[in-house]
Amino acid sequence: MRETVILGVIQGLTEFLPISSIAHLRIIPALLGWKDPGAAYSAVLQLGTLVAVLLYFASDLYGLIRAAWHDVREGRPFGSHEARLAWYILLGTIPIGVCGLVFRRFVENEARSLYVIAGSLILLAILLAVAERSGNHRLDMEQIGFVQTQAVGLCQALALVPGASRSGTTIMAGLFLGMTRETAARFSFLLGVPAIGASGLFELRELLQGGLGGAGVLHLVVATVISALTGYLAIGFLLRYLRTHTTYLFVWYRIGLGLLLLTLLLTGRVPPS
Numbered sequence: 001m002r003e004t005v006i007l008g009v010i011q012g013l014t015e016f017l018p019i020s021s022i023a024h025l026r027i028i029p030a031l032l033g034w035k036d037p038g039a040a041y042s043a044v045l046q047l048g049t050l051v052a053v054l055l056y057f058a059s060d061l062y063g064l065i066r067a068a069w070h071d072v073r074e075g076r077p078f079g080s081h082e083a084r085l086a087w088y089i090l091l092g093t094i095p096i097g098v099c100g101l102v103f104r105r106f107v108e109n110e111a112r113s114l115y116v117i118a119g120s121l122i123l124l125a126i127l128l129a130v131a132e133r134s135g136n137h138r139l140d141m142e143q144i145g146f147v148q149t150q151a152v153g154l155c156q157a158l159a160l161v162p163g164a165s166r167s168g169t170t171i172m173a174g175l176f177l178g179m180t181r182e183t184a185a186r187f188s189f190l191l192g193v194p195a196i197g198a199s200g201l202f203e204l205r206e207l208l209q210g211g212l213g214g215a216g217v218l219h220l221v222v223a224t225v226i227s228a229l230t231g232y233l234a235i236g237f238l239l240r241y242l243r244t245h246t247t248y249l250f251v252w253y254r255i256g257l258g259l260l261l262l263t264l265l266l267t268g269r270v271p272p273s
Helices: 002-016 021-032 039-056 058-073 081-102 104-108 114-134 146-160 166-176 181-210 213-244 248-266
Strands: none
Touching (some): 002 021, 039 213, 081 146, 166 181
C-alpha cells in the first residue's frame, strides 16, 4: 500500500506541473528498486487528475458546454467565443488521439527507456526556456483563437514521449504564441480534459480485462483518489505561481533531473529499462 500511496502522490503533483508525470512514475520506482508500473497503470492514474481538473474548472467547463449547446440550438455553433473555444478544444484533441493510437506500441515500450526520458526532460526544458524568453505574454483566454488553440493541440501530441510532459508541451506552445503564463496553463488544463479522460478510460478497460484481482483494483482506486486530491492542489499552486513568476523554476528542475538521471544511467546505478 505504501507504494500505491507514493505513486498516487507523484501522479497528482507532477501531472499539472510542467515536469512530466510519466518521467517521475518511471524514475522514482527505478531509484527505489520497484517494478515499472507500466504505461497503462500510469494512464489510469490520470483519471484521478481528470477529476481534479473537472472539480477545479467546473464553472469554466460548464460555461463552455452551455455556450456550445446554446449556439448549436440557435443554429450558429460558433456564435460566441465560449462556444468556439469548446469546439477548438475538441478539435485540438485530435492530434494526440491519432498519434496515441498509431504509436501506442512504441510509447508503451521503447519510449519508456530512461535514456529517452532523460533526453526529453532536457530538450523540453530548453524549448520552454526559449518560449519563456521570446514570448510577449499578452494574450488572455478571450483573445486566443483557432490558430493558437490548434497549434497548442499539435504540441500536446509531443507529450506521448515520456519525459516531455503534457502540461510542459502545451504551456511551452502557449508561451511561444504570446499567451500570458496563467492563460497558457489554464488552457493547457482545459485542453487536457478530453485527452486524459479518453486515455485513462481506454487503459482502465485494458487493465480490467487483463485481470487485476481484488487487491489490484483496491490499490488502483486508492492511488487514483490520492492523485485527484494532490492534483487539485497542484493546479491551484501552478496558477497562483505563474501570475507572478516565470517558468524558469521548472526549466532548471527538468535539466537537473535529466542530468542526474543520465549520470545514474551511465554509472550503472539504475537500469535503462
